[in-house]
Amino acid sequence: MKGFPALLDSLADSVLTVQPVEDNPHHRAILDTFLELRDLDRRLLDFAAHSGPNKLSAAELLDQLTALLVERMAVGPVLTRLMSTDCCCVTTKVGQPEKEHDSLSCPGQHPQPASVVHAALSIFRRLGDPEAVASGDLVTGLRQIPGVAEGRWRYRDLTQSRLAQLLAPYEVSTRDVTLPDGRRRKSYRRSALIAALPDR
Template sequence: MTTFPNFLDTFTTTLLGTKPLEENPHHRALLNVFTEVQDLEQRLLTAITAPPEAGTGAAEQLEACTDLLLERLAAGYELSLLLSTACCCTAAAPADKPCGPCGPEQDEECCQETAEPTTGLLDACSDVFAELGDPHAVASADLVDALRRLPGIAGNHWRYSDLTQARLAELLAPHGMQTRDTTLPDGRRRKSYRREALLAALGVSDCC
């Protein structure tokens, strides 16, 4: 799967002698979720059309297809949320102050200040991991469900109660945290956040 920037983009930057441009987390989240939707559609098509594997019954194949379909629907919903979230950046916005996404209740004033993810959100994520017994990974959906019970602002003017998987991904991206396809302790394979990445974002070494 192609990632951006890849080695060709890095080579171009070096060749031209320019500095790499800073990513907009909202745009990165859009790209990641769009790629995820495409990947899930391809996996679902393969699962539906491929002959059953040896030892796999119709019930198991149906369950696998259902899981993929649910993941695809969830990813499609995340993409719709990202596409419908207004980005207030205009040509008049300062070039050195990249804008974050603005909710429907915001106006152009939100361009005057970049709303970065807060350490409080990372601490809240750490608390969720601890409550679950510090597993090696937590599904994005499970993490969002737990965070939505908290009061206060998570970041980018979004309350914890308003978090979605797409919004959480956008808030955590600047900290180097992205979801990965991970097999969880309960056997589910889901888009998940790894404890290792969270500890790195918090600046904590895992001595265990």
């Protein structure tokens, strides 16, 4: 499959001259979300098992654990929804209740920002074009946008970790920033997003 071949699968395709096929975005989203969920569970277990000396203060450790738990709680329902949602081209059988269809299967039928960078900058504009926006605040705004981010996740299903993954190819990452309200948070800078605009 294009986009998700293991090394041996790629080798087999080459030797057998099999034509690679495109991933179904809905199936890809299920797999990505499952792997993300498994990684979060592993990180939580590692966090719980660590009992040695730590340079972080108790408050910093609590902040890290809270952020990890919030992320885990956000991703779980996404996998449940993906597993129970029909592809948009699937016809519901007569007599069965209508099910929610999945914008990942036919993204062309849903309004799409030109890129996740454009989408992020639209949230900055909505907030009055500040120099920086906390990662969590940006995700909250992006979740109101319809459609699919970079062909991977619906905007409504974004998390801070997913946003970081989507922006990484654009070389945009968070920085520790003291915001106007006094909070010091991992934040995205407007200047970095503008510099990363694909059509510049």
